[in-house]
Amino acid sequence: MSSTRPSVARRATICITAVLLTLCACSRRAPTPIDTVQPSLSSPGIGTATLSWEPPRRNTDGTAIVNLAGYFIYYGRSPSNLNVTIKIPDPYVTTYTVDKLGPGTYYFCIVAFTATGIRSSASLTVSKTIP
DSSP: OOOOOOOOOOOOOBOOOOEEEEOOOOOOOOOOOBSOOOOOSSSOOSEEEEEEEOOOOBBTTSOBOOOEEEEEEEEESBTTBOOEEEEEOOTTOOEEEEEEEOSEEEEEEEEEEETTOOBOOOOOOEEEEEO
């Protein structure tokens, strides 16, 4: 006699807990973004915004994240319309500088993703004003 166990699909949810928006005056180049959607923002400027975050360590169910693959940075001129996407396909990168920002206020959030395509919920949205 054989017993059959129903398969249960598990979905892990990951969470980014801390995002820090800082000003950077360094000349180091940020990693080259992959799959960058060109912004529909005003003409490029000379402003920068440096984002730093702590990588997520656990899924929301408490289990360890074992296949973190990278991050998406979303940003735009409105907190409800983050229309520019930068993909960072390296889970060890925890700082990124967005450059060529024109004057105005920009809003940013970060989403982590795993090798299997699971995405975290978005971090809190932070902002920076470029004079």
